[in-house]
Amino acid sequence: MPTTEHVNSTAENSDTSNTVSRRRLLGSAAATVVASASLSVASRSVAADTDEIAELDFRDGVPDVADAPQAEAEVVFKIHGYTSSSASVERAATFRETASAVGYDEPVTAVTWDDSSLPTSAIQSARDTGDLFATWLADYTDANPSTTIRILGHSMGGIVQMETLAAIDGDFTVATVDSIGSFEASDAPCEDGAFFDAIQASADAVHNYYSTNDGVARLGSGPADCGSWFSDGTTPDNYDDIDVSDSVSDHSAYREETGCVSAIVNNY
Structure with missing residues (x-):
């Protein structure tokens, strides 16, 4: 399982083929400032019921396979965004509750990564966590070969999601790999972007759920x-x-809007 090939994906995303996309030209200069000012804003959602939400905590290394639900038909792995590691389980629970309200009741597991640094360092941590999560998923799929794997990354969690695909490198495939409000570069999935090959090789389907009302996200x-x-x-x-x-x-x-979450689970 590769562990270093994509640690410089930020540079790849910004300099690919010496071209500059229109949206990146307008937004990239302010991206880190916006991230530090806006990604720490508390969620509007009330405290969610965190019962039965398992947590994979990558802040101290690779968790045990047994930390996630075993022998399930499918599992959604929800990855939090910047400055939300302390609320990772609650964020996953909010998604689970909204998903349940629209008729989806499969297990949701929180994926927690180290977002404690300033935005630039946190982005690198997100990229490094993608390698770790891919390693963990390889062991998990060996232990649970019949379980359908779904990944959902919010904000900088969308960076973890893309790097996970790159580190899997076609060794196995994940059923759905989705992002909401992704802070990955806006050209990341493109033919000349950093993750085109990873998307093709490591997932059955990848979705970018975006909102034009989102003033923080890049791809999202x-x-x-x-x-x-x-x-x-x-x-x-x-x-x-x-x-x-x-x-x-x-x-x-x-994660708390039924219209958005309905669109996500309808593609499961």
Whole structure:
């Protein structure tokens, strides 16, 4: 399982083929400032019932396979965003409660990573966690070969999600790998982006649930930006951008809005 190939994906995403996307040109200069100012805003949701939410805590290494639900038909692994590690289980519980309200009752597990540093360091931590999570998933799928794996990353959790796919590197496939309000680069899924091959090789389906009302996200503020000043690009056949702007009013609203969560589980 590769552990170092994608640690410099931030640079790859920003300099690919010497082209500069229109959306990145407008947004990249302010991205880190916006992240530090906005990603720490508390969720609007009330405290969720965290009973029965398992947690995989990667802050001190790779957790035990037994820390997640075993022998389930499927499991959703929910990855939190920046400055939310202390509320990781609660964030997962909020998604589970909204999913249950729209008819989806499969287990949800919280994936916790070290987001304690300033934004630039936290982004690197998110990328490093992708390698660790991929290693853990390889062991988990060996122990639970019949379990359908679903990954959902919010904000910088979308970076963990993409790096996990890259580290899996086609050794196995995950059923769905989705992001909400992703802080990954807006060209990440594109043909000339850093994760085009990983998306094709390591997942059955990848979805970017975006809201144009989200003033914090990068990829998650609109569809993948594959157009440069000089040419247009494409995304993988198994990748889709899904507009949830009608139900998502801001960066913290995705997991508690039934319109957004219905769109997610309808693709399960």
